[in-house]
Amino acid sequence: MLQFVIAGLVLGGIYAIAAAGLVITYTASGILNFAFGAMAFFIARFYYFLHTQHGWSIWSSAVVSILIAGPAMGIILYLALFRFLRLSSPLIKVVATIGLSVALPALATWIFSNVTIQQAPGLAPEPVAVYQFLGVPVTLDQVIVYACVIATVVLGAVVLRYTEVGLKVRAMVDSPAMTDLSGTNPEAISLGVWAVSTLFAGLVGVLAAPINGLDIGHFTILMATSFAAVIAARLRNLPLAVVVGLLMGVATSLFQRYLPPNSQWTTTLVDAVPYIVIALFLLYTLVRGGDVGEKSAYGGALDRAITPQGESRLAGSTSSMVETASLSFMGKYAGPLLLIVIVGVLPAIVTDYWVGLFALAFAYAVIFLSWTLVTGEGGMLWLCQITFAGVGAITAAQLATNHGWPVLAAAVMGGLVAAAMGAIVGFLSIRLGDLYVALVTLTFGLLMENLVFTLPTFVNQGLGLSLNRPQFASSNLSFDYLCLAVFVIFALFIVNFRRSTTGLALNAARWSEAGARTSGVSVVQMKVIAGSIAALIAGIGGALLAMAQSPFVPNANFVTFLGLTWLAVLVTIGVRSNAAALIAGVMFVFPAALFQNYLPSWTWTTEALSVLFGLGAISAAKFPDGALAENSRRLRHFLLRFRPVATELVAEPVDAAVPTGAVDGAPRVAEHVS
Amino acid sequence: MTDATPGAVPPEDDAPALAATGVTVRFGGLTALSDVAIDVAPGRIAGLVGPNGAGKSTLLGVLSGLLRANGGRVSLRGHDVTSTSARHRAQRGLARTFQQPEIFQGLTVREHLVLAYRARVAPARLWRDMFDPRSLLPPKPEETERVDGLLELLRLTKVAKAPVAALPLGVVRLVEAGRALASDPHVLLLDEPLSGLDMHASEKLCDVFRQIVNENHHPLSIVIVEHDVAAVLSLSDTVFVLDFGERIAAGTPEQIRKDPAVQAAYLGDTEVQAGAGRGTAAGSPS
Numbered sequence: 001m002l003q004f005v006i007a008g009l010v011l012g013g014i015y016a017i018a019a020a021g022l023v024i025t026y027t028a029s030g031i032l033n034f035a036f037g038a039m040a041f042f043i044a045r046f047y048y049f050l051h052t053q054h055g056w057s058i059w060s061s062a063v064v065s066i067l068i069a070g071p072a073m074g075i076i077l078y079l080a081l082f083r084f085l086r087l088s089s090p091l092i093k094v095v096a097t098i099g100l101s102v103a104l105p106a107l108a109t110w111i112f113s114n115v116t117i118q119q120a121p122g123l124a125p126e127p128v129a130v131y132q133f134l135g136v137p138v139t140l141d142q143v144i145v146y147a148c149v150i151a152t153v154v155l156g157a158v159v160l161r162y163t164e165v166g167l168k169v170r171a172m173v174d175s176p177a178m179t180d181l182s183g184t185n186p187e188a189i190s191l192g193v194w195a196v197s198t199l200f201a202g203l204v205g206v207l208a209a210p211i212n213g214l215d216i217g218h219f220t221i222l223m224a225t226s227f228a229a230v231i232a233a234r235l236r237n238l239p240l241a242v243v244v245g246l247l248m249g250v251a252t253s254l255f256q257r258y259l260p261p262n263s264q265w266t267t268t269l270v271d272a273v274p275y276i277v278i279a280l281f282l283l284y285t286l287v288r289g290g291d292v293g294e295k296s297a298y299g300g301a302l303d304r305a306i307t308p309q310g311e312s313r314l315a316g317s318t319s320s321m322v323e324t325a326s327l328s329f330m331g332k333y334a335g336p337l338l339l340i341v342i343v344g345v346l347p348a349i350v351t352d353y354w355v356g357l358f359a360l361a362f363a364y365a366v367i368f369l370s371w372t373l374v375t376g377e378g379g380m381l382w383l384c385q386i387t388f389a390g391v392g393a394i395t396a397a398q399l400a401t402n403h404g405w406p407v408l409a410a411a412v413m414g415g416l417v418a419a420a421m422g423a424i425v426g427f428l429s430i431r432l433g434d435l436y437v438a439l440v441t442l443t444f445g446l447l448m449e450n451l452v453f454t455l456p457t458f459v460n461q462g463l464g465l466s467l468n469r470p471q472f473a474s475s476n477l478s479f480d481y482l483c484l485a486v487f488v489i490f491a492l493f494i495v496n497f498r499r500s501t502t503g504l505a506l507n508a509a510r511w512s513e514a515g516a517r518t519s520g521v522s523v524v525q526m527k528v529i530a531g532s533i534a535a536l537i538a539g540i541g542g543a544l545l546a547m548a549q550s551p552f553v554p555n556a557n558f559v560t561f562l563g564l565t566w567l568a569v570l571v572t573i574g575v576r577s578n579a580a581a582l583i584a585g586v587m588f589v590f591p592a593a594l595f596q597n598y599l600p601s602w603t604w605t606t607e608a609l610s611v612l613f614g615l616g617a618i619s620a621a622k623f624p625d626g627a628l629a630e631n632s633r634r635l636r637h638f639l640l641r642f643r644p645v646a647t648e649l650v651a652e653p654v655d656a657a658v659p660t661g662a663v664d665g666a667p668r669v670a671e672h673v674s
Numbered sequence: 675m676t677d678a679t680p681g682a683v684p685p686e687d688d689a690p691a692l693a694a695t696g697v698t699v700r701f702g703g704l705t706a707l708s709d710v711a712i713d714v715a716p717g718r719i720a721g722l723v724g725p726n727g728a729g730k731s732t733l734l735g736v737l738s739g740l741l742r743a744n745g746g747r748v749s750l751r752g753h754d755v756t757s758t759s760a761r762h763r764a765q766r767g768l769a770r771t772f773q774q775p776e777i778f779q780g781l782t783v784r785e786h787l788v789l790a791y792r793a794r795v796a797p798a799r800l801w802r803d804m805f806d807p808r809s810l811l812p813p814k815p816e817e818t819e820r821v822d823g824l825l826e827l828l829r830l831t832k833v834a835k836a837p838v839a840a841l842p843l844g845v846v847r848l849v850e851a852g853r854a855l856a857s858d859p860h861v862l863l864l865d866e867p868l869s870g871l872d873m874h875a876s877e878k879l880c881d882v883f884r885q886i887v888n889e890n891h892h893p894l895s896i897v898i899v900e901h902d903v904a905a906v907l908s909l910s911d912t913v914f915v916l917d918f919g920e921r922i923a924a925g926t927p928e929q930i931r932k933d934p935a936v937q938a939a940y941l942g943d944t945e946v947q948a949g950a951g952r953g954t955a956a957g958s959p960s
Binding site: 493496497499500501502503504505507508510511512514515516517518519520521522525526529533 | 738739740759760761763764765768769770772776777778779780781785788789790792793794796797799800801802803804806807809810850853854857
């Protein structure tokens with residue numbers, strides 16, 4: 001047993017260091033770094049590049065990658081990105097880090113070349129030395145992990161508790177604004193924190209690569225596992241995060257020791273350890289009936305006071321809302337209608353190859369609409385829409401192929417199953433706050449991907465599942481129009497939703513939970529409804545995608561990390577608009593096809609688009625409404641220059657009970673006063 | 675008078691509109707409220723005053739259901755609501771505003787009022803409307819009458835279609851008040867509604883509150899928390915004074931003006947003794 005505990009502590013130690021890095025970054029900057037896994041992968045890949053591809057020694061490779069490149073990456077990212085996120089909403093912060101998580105692995109492949117990596121080296125020289133400890137063999141790699149865990153915990157505790165730097169960091173955690181006023185530069189502290197955090201990421205990457213494999217999918221799972229420890233530590237409790245990380249490693253190892261070795265259930269249970277931890281935490285919180293205080297997690301009263309309310313919220317900066325409200329019916333709907341007409345006509349005039357791609361684009365657009373509802377309208381970041389799409393596809397395929405259901409009815413049932421799952425996930429996570437929704441949905445996606453989508457019935461020896469198109473839509477063109485029709489139906493539903501009482505209530509719950517509750521609106525109910533309907537849309541969209549791609553392999557076509565790329569594409573275009581969902585569907589399919597067909601291969605790599613999409617999502621920090629809304633706004637402003645009436649839009653006093661002496665410098669919007 | 679609102683529960687006979695007894699709230703080792711009692715009769719205005727940190731907003735949090743007390747009971751129109759949520763209390767006729775306005779930045783002024791009205795009067799619409807295209811049809815006349823009436827009363831008609839994100843703080847406070855009133859409440863909790871307004875605007879808003887209480891179609895009670903003691907004393911029928919989480923005085927405005935404990939709380943014991951022979955000191959309740 002001791003042998004398994006020692007082995008478990010290695011894995012747990014890696015989880016613990018990752019969890020420590022995540023907690024430190026969150027407490028010091030308010031940013032829960034969803035790119036931690038990608039950063040770890042990038043540095044580990046750099047280490048492999050130096051050591052294995054270029055023959056550098058272990059120590060020089062480790063020093064350059066972990067101690068120099070890691071902190072340098074943190075400093076660069078802080079200066080280029082994270083410092084602009086300090087006053088942003090939690091959603092913007094998460095989206096920016098997700099953009100990074102999409103861009104970094106692609107960048108690593110681009111820079112360090114796409115080679116097949118059988119076995120990644122660790123920090124111990126080959127052959128790895130083995131020692132005896134209490135009669136148990138312990139490898140030098142394991143010893144290095146233990147040393148790193150101890151160093152992390154001891155150094156972290158000493159620095160934070162007993163040094164001036166630690167005092168400044170703790171002061172900044174309480175209030176960056178007050179720290180600034182007291183003469184300490186919070187920027188310098190943040191810079192240091194990010195450098196340390198990416199150093200941890202690099203260390204985790206290099207330590208985990210020999211055990212985990214040098215693959216971004218595995219690193220995403222590693223990060224999600226560490227998230228379990230972070231969730232259990234309520235985002236802030238560093239010692240608890242480290243302990244839970246270690247315990248998860250030990251539990252994993254002991255399961256392997258005591259459960260039947262060749263059983264599918266053993267594999268399932270071992271893989272499910274982090275999800276069990278998360279489930280236990282959620283159940284405990286539900287039973288306890290409290291919340292986790294996420295809103296008060298960062299900054300003090302002064303920080304909250306200087307944070308512009310409503311600004312920089314994902315999908316809905318106040319300035320854009322004011323402008324959108326001022327638009328006429330044609331101003332709001334002419335563009336989307338024109339877009340529908342164009343994409344409706346195009347399949348009829350292009351060759352069959354491109355017609356088939358339009359079906360894919362429209363199916364993606366349907367899935368993207370689920371984010372338009374849940375994120376654009378509901379203000380929640382769900383990271384498992386691809387999982388709901390997979391559930392819809394699998395359910396539809398099973399019902400249509402094995403049980404003889406009509407394929408459209410099977411697709412609707414697939415959507416309903418996804419909706420039920422969405423309701424459960426939403427009910428468990430929504431009351432905990434936005435960050436927990438993102439965390440729980442990400443881990444739910446990975447859980448489904450690893451435990452359900454890999455079931456032999458669905459993988460079918462790599463052949464996957466088939467889902468035939470309806471007979472009336474068997475040709476590519478007719479199937480295009482079926483997908484487009486489904487898109488239009490859901491888009492109209494969202495338009496109605498926005499204007500309905502439900503939409504008003506959801507909007508209210510998004511902006512002020514206290515205001516909504518004291519107005520008689522159930523915040524959880526509204527958000528669960530939105531999440532569930534979004535899951536339904538994703539499920540049906542997934543079934544359409546499966547028809548377009550048939551046959552499909554669930555654990556290849558509906559991978560959680562791919563879902564993050566989908567989200568990055570949508571956020572780049574705009575997550576609040578139906579038209580943006582359609583454009584994002586087209587953008588996800590056609591550039592790659594166009595480049596592959598018309599550009600010389602040396603000018604083009606598949607990673608380039610991922611990098612671009614990732615950078616696009618990062619740009620949400622500056623343009624929360626996306627490229628479509630931002631460019632539409634610029635176009636409107638440009639056109640308004642040529643309209644003489646524009647000069648009449650001068651502020652006028654609002655004849656309300658409160659005279660102009662009222663506090664606040666917010667601009668008056670006379671154009672809305674009718 | 676009867677209340678036709680679906681979520682409304684008939685009042686117990688002779689029950690106060692809102693009553694709280696023995697309310698105790700502790701934040702860790704700090705006792706924010708200790709055994710506080712307060713009640714307001716139907717159709718009356720109760721003022722709640724006290725220095726900073728006295729526990730006024732905490733008490734409003736307990737009364738509205740946003741904050742769970744460690745001890746004590748809260749009843750609304752004679753019904754115990756201690757263990758009910760803020761939403762249920764709202765549906766039973768309790769509405770409130772906030773010290774820092776809790777507005778819905780994605781909605782227009784009118785939509786704030788419409789939502790609050792429907793949440794109490796037609797709560798089923800909160801989820802049915804998304805499937806029902808008829809929700810896009812013009813609203814029922816009674817809804818329009820209620821909402822338009824409030825917009826007119828609060829002089830918000832001209833900004834009814836404006837998103838609140840574009841409005842100054844003073845107007846936003848009116849929107850919050852309008853939202854609270856749109857739910858046709860029996861009890862309205864106002865948390866520093868005059869803060870950020872100049873004297874002229876404060877007087878106008880106080881007039882609006884008086885008018886609403888006097889002209890409402892059923893008895894409406896108001897609990898107002900405000901730092902402007904003079905405004906509270908002129909507006910209220912009864913005044914409760916808190917200091918360091920304890921109720922130190924309760925009575926009519928006249929009684930409160932003369933209460934030495936209140937003067938001590940605002941000025942300190944030494945100054946009260948020194949000023950005893952000089953009449954009312956500046957800054958004291960007057």
